Amino acid sequence: xxxxxxxxxxxxxxxxxxxxxxxxxxxxxxxxxxxxxxxxxxxxxxxxxxxxxxxxxxxxxxxxxxxxxxxxxxxxxxxxxxxxxxxxxxxxxxxxxxxxxxxxxxxxxxxxxxxxxxxxxxxxxxxxxxxxxxxxxxxxxxxxxxxxxxxxxxxxxxxxxxxxxxxxxxxxxxxxxxxxxxxxxxxxxxxxxxxxxxxxxxxxxxxxxxxxxxxxxxxxxxxxxxxxxxxxxxxxxxxxxxxxxxxxxxxxxxxxxxxxxxxxxxxxxxxxxxxxxxxxxxxxxxxxxxxxxxxxxxxxxxxxxxxxxxxxxxxxxxxxxxxxxxxxxxxxxxxxxxxxxxxxxxxxxxxxxxxxxxxxxxxxxxxxxxxxxxxxxxxxxxxxxxxxxxxxxxxxxxxxxxxxxxxxxxxxxxxxxxxxxxxxxxxxxxxxxxxxxxxxxxxxxxxxxxxxxxxxxxxxxxxxxxxxxxxxxxxxxxxxxxxxxxxxxxxxxxxxxxxxxxxxxxxxxxxxxxxxxxxxxxxxxxxxxxxxxxxxxxxxxxxx
Amino acid sequence: xxxxxxxxxxxxxxxxxxxxxxxxxxxxxxxxxxxxxxxxxxxxxxxxxxxxxxxxxxxxxxxxxxxxxxxxxxxxxxxxxxxxxxxxxxxxxxxxxxxxxxxxxxxxxxxxxxxxxxxxxxxxxxxxxxxxxxxxxxxxxxxxxxxxxxxxxxxxxxxxxxxxxxxxxxxxxxxxxxxxxxxxxxxxxxxxxxxxxxxxxxxxxxxxxxxxxxxxxxxxxxxxxxxxxxxxxxxxxxxxxxxxxxxxxxxxxxxxxxxxxxxxxxxxxxxxxxxxxxxxxxxxxxxxxxxxxxxxxxxxxxxxxxxxxxxxxxxxxxxx
Numbered sequence: 001x002x003x004x005x006x007x008x009x010x011x012x013x014x015x016x017x018x019x020x021x022x023x024x025x026x027x028x029x030x031x032x033x034x035x036x037x038x039x040x041x042x043x044x045x046x047x048x049x050x051x052x053x054x055x056x057x058x059x060x061x062x063x064x065x066x067x068x069x070x071x072x073x074x075x076x077x078x079x080x081x082x083x084x085x086x087x088x089x090x091x092x093x094x095x096x097x098x099x100x101x102x103x104x105x106x107x108x109x110x111x112x113x114x115x116x117x118x119x120x121x122x123x124x125x126x127x128x129x130x131x132x133x134x135x136x137x138x139x140x141x142x143x144x145x146x147x148x149x150x151x152x153x154x155x156x157x158x159x160x161x162x163x164x165x166x167x168x169x170x171x172x173x174x175x176x177x178x179x180x181x182x183x184x185x186x187x188x189x190x191x192x193x194x195x196x197x198x199x200x201x202x203x204x205x206x207x208x209x210x211x212x213x214x215x216x217x218x219x220x221x222x223x224x225x226x227x228x229x230x231x232x233x234x235x236x237x238x239x240x241x242x243x244x245x246x247x248x249x250x251x252x253x254x255x256x257x258x259x260x261x262x263x264x265x266x267x268x269x270x271x272x273x274x275x276x277x278x279x280x281x282x283x284x285x286x287x288x289x290x291x292x293x294x295x296x297x298x299x300x301x302x303x304x305x306x307x308x309x310x311x312x313x314x315x316x317x318x319x320x321x322x323x324x325x326x327x328x329x330x331x332x333x334x335x336x337x338x339x340x341x342x343x344x345x346x347x348x349x350x351x352x353x354x355x356x357x358x359x360x361x362x363x364x365x366x367x368x369x370x371x372x373x374x375x376x377x378x379x380x381x382x383x384x385x386x387x388x389x390x391x392x393x394x395x396x397x398x399x400x401x402x403x404x405x406x407x408x409x410x411x412x413x414x415x416x417x418x419x420x421x422x423x424x425x426x427x428x429x430x431x432x433x434x435x436x437x438x439x440x441x442x443x444x445x446x447x448x449x450x451x452x453x454x455x456x457x458x459x460x461x462x463x464x465x466x467x468x469x470x471x472x473x474x475x476x477x478x479x480x481x482x483x484x485x486x487x488x489x490x491x492x493x494x495x496x497x498x499x500x501x502x503x504x505x506x507x508x509x510x511x512x513x514x515x516x517x518x519x520x521x522x523x524x525x526x527x528x529x530x531x532x533x534x535x536x537x538x539x540x541x542x543x544x
Numbered sequence: 545x546x547x548x549x550x551x552x553x554x555x556x557x558x559x560x561x562x563x564x565x566x567x568x569x570x571x572x573x574x575x576x577x578x579x580x581x582x583x584x585x586x587x588x589x590x591x592x593x594x595x596x597x598x599x600x601x602x603x604x605x606x607x608x609x610x611x612x613x614x615x616x617x618x619x620x621x622x623x624x625x626x627x628x629x630x631x632x633x634x635x636x637x638x639x640x641x642x643x644x645x646x647x648x649x650x651x652x653x654x655x656x657x658x659x660x661x662x663x664x665x666x667x668x669x670x671x672x673x674x675x676x677x678x679x680x681x682x683x684x685x686x687x688x689x690x691x692x693x694x695x696x697x698x699x700x701x702x703x704x705x706x707x708x709x710x711x712x713x714x715x716x717x718x719x720x721x722x723x724x725x726x727x728x729x730x731x732x733x734x735x736x737x738x739x740x741x742x743x744x745x746x747x748x749x750x751x752x753x754x755x756x757x758x759x760x761x762x763x764x765x766x767x768x769x770x771x772x773x774x775x776x777x778x779x780x781x782x783x784x785x786x787x788x789x790x791x792x793x794x795x796x797x798x799x800x801x802x803x804x805x806x807x808x809x810x811x812x813x814x815x816x817x818x819x820x821x822x823x824x825x826x827x828x829x830x831x832x833x834x835x836x837x838x839x840x841x842x843x844x845x846x847x848x849x850x851x852x853x854x855x856x857x858x859x860x861x862x863x864x
Contacts, residue, residue: 014636016636016723018723018724018726018727019727020726020727021726021727021728021729021730021731024727024728081578082577082578082579083578083579083581083829084578084579084580084581085575085578085579085580085810085812086580086584086811086812086813088574088575088578089575089578089807089810089811089812090811092571092575092801092803092807093801093803093804093807093808093811094801094804095733095801095804096728096729096730096733096801097628097647097651098647098718098722098724098725098728099627099628099631099647101724101725101728102633102634102724103632103634108634108636113724113727113728116724116727116728118728119727119728122728133799134799135732135799135800142731143730143731143732144730144731144732167586170586170813171586171588171627171630172627172628172630172631172632173627174621174625174627174628174651174808175621175804175807175808175811175814176586176621176627176808176811176812176813176814177811177813178584178586178813181584181813208835208836209836209844210845211836211841217845217848218845218848218849218852219845219847219848219851219852222848222851222852222855222859225859226859226861226862229859229860229861230861230862232861233861233862239860239861240861241858241859241860242858242859242860243857243858243859244852244857244858244859245849245852245857246857246858247857284857287845287848287849287852288838288841302833305833305835306833306834306835306836307835309833309835310835313837313838314838317838335821336820336821337582337583337584337585337820338582340820340821340824340825341581341582341583341824341825341826341827341830342827342830344830344831344832345832347824364594366593366594367592367593367595367822368591368592368593368609368819368821368822369821369822370821370822371821371822371823371824372820372821372822372824374821379593379594382593382594382597383594386594386596411587412586412587412588413584413586413587414587414591414818415587415588415589415590415591415603415607415818416591416593417589417590417591418590418597418598418599419593419594419597422597435640435641437632437640437641437642437643438641441587441588441589441606441630442630442632442641466639467634467639467641470639470640471640474640
């Protein structure tokens, strides 16, 4: 397969199409450049023991599905609808009121009717009706049912990898139908017949093998930390020591691996280290559980579990009391809603050492994390800043006019809205929220979540990120906002490209970066640069 | 004895009611047998975390932490359509979203009107009529119209009957004339609306234009309820039509999207509290999956790990 590069167009059109319901029932199988994902590599499929590993490409006429693929799929569907009440109920109760239709950023950006959440659900629901309901069996398409064919599989592959599982539609649905849940189960179904996407599996396989999505060896992680402490010394003159795999530490710190070297994640990464040093925290990194995120979550239950178990196992081995998690989106959906449930005896084992999380600096018990024992860095920082345990010089962030992007998963899968705003306002003088329809539970996705950060999906990503970019544009023009803060590693990777594409001279960064930049450390030298190495207090214009 | 009246007035309603009751119970029973592996609350408000963090009343219900907060969330969904209230419409080319409450307004009007109309119908089945039914009847019909139609008399206009019709017409209108809604509507969506419209229009006709013998109908309704229907049935054609629409709707109910009425109670994104990290959820079918454990990991990266050991498990900056 030839790899095609994204061409940046001066303008693209959003063509809204409104075909008839009969037209919608027909599978769309056209693999358009920028809209379909590459197939999983044979190596990753084999490494993860996935069913029917093989070399294949979405562009092939024949996807080399197993001969009895239809039977496998129907059986799997029957299994899943009994295992997941969400699946069964969401298949049955949608009334197609259309409230969700224009809530999907991919629908807004592409105008493709099959990107409406309700229709994305119908892609699966039509098959469910055909094989599991009387009406569908008898009345066929008049009951909204259709035959399962290879074309339907191709359509699923296209459209269930055009959903970033952001759950925005589920906020507006009067029954709480969650398209993210439907997408997750559709991907589970595709996996059962050997159809997986490349990008998610590269990261997931790397994570299973090395402990992080980037595939860094333990030495690589250590080297990253080494560079970070060197950077901190350059900026502040302070020797920061970072414990790694230290047994008996109080806290295990886990962060998404993007933080270990990607830009602008890096500044947040050194921010963590500076803050922990300043607070005198007894913590440790782990090379075995070096990753907080879980790309298996975008693929299947089993791969998600493979990755998930590391953190509790490592907590037990190191004998830590509780776990602190860095800034990440889907990682926190998993940590908040899935981690303790996925874990079986590993959780019970870990409970032998874990204790209820108490902030050693302030004495605050994190009541909402007493079972999972895992605290979000922004909950932790909000507590620290509230108790004024850090010396803050807000004027160091005066060159920034900041807005906060609520990342989908921490917004709609956790409810973390006030903590980041409190933290940012504690360390910045200039903060403005984007319009109401674009923040908090109504926040727009960056367009690149749930395994869609792949380069081959660039046009989809730029279109899907349009509503978010326009909300940034609004505050940029109205208040002069020049910095978007977000507590998510995917955001930090996606935004620079997105803002560049939409010609917005706005930079991007994490929240902890802002805290560390404003923090006056004990014994620091006269600071002349910020964490980015720019002269202190000077905003370096972003080229667009 | 009139055969047609008996079939339409007794046989079909009994069959329809049977299908309805058994069908709905079966569906609900099937749903409750499926399991909930994860606690996947959609959080639409600030979570409960640090005690001093601002958390409004609405946050408590949009992101409930306790069971009673969750119950209030469900009640608000069922009786006030809380999620639809949040509806916004994305506008091109201005590329912004504006609040829109039309769907919320007409959907809420439809459901509340239907509920009140159903309660008003109790007076056909119950003797004596309970006071609250009479109260609702008199409140609903406080508008009096003096008319000379047929003969001079006073007509009480039942507001909910009319709002029910208007709301249904709007819901049909948007499926027919809004391009997006037309694209995503299936024949079954129209079927449900048309059946409801049939019920409502025949009902309104009986009330205002083509009067039927109410005492006779009451006799039938009460007889049906105690499984002792009258034997000398002679039903008006319009009432038979009304009854046929009602029966079709009842029989269709369990096989259709109309099951959303019961389904909303089972929706895991709405009926679970957002207290995941404080109260662990157990997945009943959870099974172990083998991953890489520490020893294998150590073997794989032995050199790196030994180097780290020599560093004393601490990373320090370069000595200058």
